Amino acid sequence: MVEMLQILKQVSIKIYLGSEGAAEALRAGAVGVLTQGHKFMDATSFPLPGCYLQSNDAANIHKYIHSTRTPTATIYKTTEFKDNLAPMVASFSSRGPNNATLEILKPDLIAPGVNIIASWSPISPISHTSGENRKLEFNIVSGTSMSCPHVTAKQISPDNHAEFAYGAGQIDPIKALNPGLVYEANEVDYIRFLCGQDFNALTLQLITGDKIICSEIAYTTARDLNYPSFALKAPHPNHYISGSFRRTVTNVGSPNSTYIAILIVSKGLNISVNPDVLYFTSLGEKQTYVLTINGKIKKSIESASLIWDDGKFQKKEMVLLYIT
Template sequence: MSTVGEDLANEPHVLPDILLGTSSSKAVIKYVNSTKAPIGTIVFKGTTYGNRAPKLAAFSSRGPNLAGPDVIKPDITAPGVDILAAWPAETSPSTLESDKRRVSFNIVSGTSMSCPHVSGIAALIKSKHKDWSPAAIKSALMTTAYTIDNKGKPISDLKSHALATPFGIGSGHVDPIKASDPGLIYDITADDYISYLCSLKYNESQIALFEEGFIECKKEQLAMQPGDLNYPSFAVNFNRKARNVTITYKRTVTNVGIPKSTYKVSVEAPKGAYVIVRPKVLSFKKLNQKLSYKVSFIGLSRKKPVVNSAFGSLMWVSGNYRVKSPIAVTWK
């Protein structure tokens, strides 16, 4: 019986077995308890194809980001279930000492399998864009990710049995081809991250763990909104008792697509919030040109704790380019 929702990840058991998802397991248990002589039959129907994919694994880590609630986590999702992977010869496929089988490859599941996929794609992007920073590469991965599955429906979450949200899949599922040509990027420097840590009220000794030498937070850094970090996503936190509060963030994008291009904004506002973008059009004249915009989020009162978070998106569109950022609004 799966203890993590409907996930049916491959497991190299020593004895033959059948793995059932949570709902099927409950149905079997209910039947067994309903009769004194339960009967079970196994019918082999072969491999089935055409199921909805991808789906968010139930075991995958979830947000929100408790350490920095002004940044959505996770950033992105990637293949991580039933991945063919190299396996050490000293360890059995089941990891049991009593299991004497030895293999060179194994079928493995976990976020440790997703990470190599993203790392490999990041390396490919770096080979194509050698002057890009780590933040630029992350931006390309995030803003080109997709949230629609192979059946044309939103990606589902195997843990909640509902649609996956940015607190589960971040910006979406990684798309290597589109990530290599994102159109626009949100870049972040090391100094920007230092300012971000200062805005979170980290002291000098804590920041020194990230940056060599003495770092003293300046007044403007301490006054900075954590949400102004030039991240390719938006996390907004409202006081549940306050009404019509406005929070405004600033973002800067760099043109890495077509030299002369115009991008128009498209917003899907989270339920219970208004989103205003100024300007609504960004016109670039050359490559590597930077343009800035501001996003204002107006939150309505949420006195009744029915919905704690709502989600939407902000997308800059130009021709075939779709530079998309998730929005997560939370009432506390």
């Protein structure tokens, strides 16, 4: 970067093209910067007008620069275009499986968190580049700090092995305010679950703040946790797997409602729900069902869905079988 700064100071370069980034170009007094790399970048703030180029495009510009004594360039205002691949999961988003507990599907769901126009403190730098003094009320930001405020509900955009990327799907904040059915689990349920995962007393005390003795607790397996998804692992393809999951749902939708189970299952798998109809007569009422899986997993990952539908609310849960 020192060498690039010296070159910029020696010649009257207005727009710099290179891989060093925008910070040194700003320090040297350039009015624009073109940075290059091998991959597309997410939206990021430059301290001066700039553009990110893939290596092939940058190579063409290099050829142009060397073809004339007075190369010129113009950086135009950003042009927006529709991304036909959207919505899709960002490359930096965490993926499953959940190595700590393989039978708990992670992630649970996804939320918009890439290139979000967000409010911005005027005392915070825009591009985190030394020497920049711009102040704005909004900035383009990516990350979990952007996805968390969006959170709640579902709309899946399937892809190969994408279950470990999107979980139950992209959230719908409006529908999440009135979900119809909810899966409740309290502190005791999670303590029993953690005991079933062989957490020692010291770790449990750090998590709960209490002295927990697992030998005195009727601990449960991951499969028994009242969780809104179902996951089974198999050691190899064509392995016959079987498992049952007991779940309890609480009615928070309509006082008098009847939910019918709809299963979307891959060929070769046998998945059943008992009972397959849930009757509710009041809000807060609880009903329990058992989902059972039998069959051979033929691919590295097989997925299915369970939908509880009362005509107004649709509660969709992921069923996942995969090779470990």
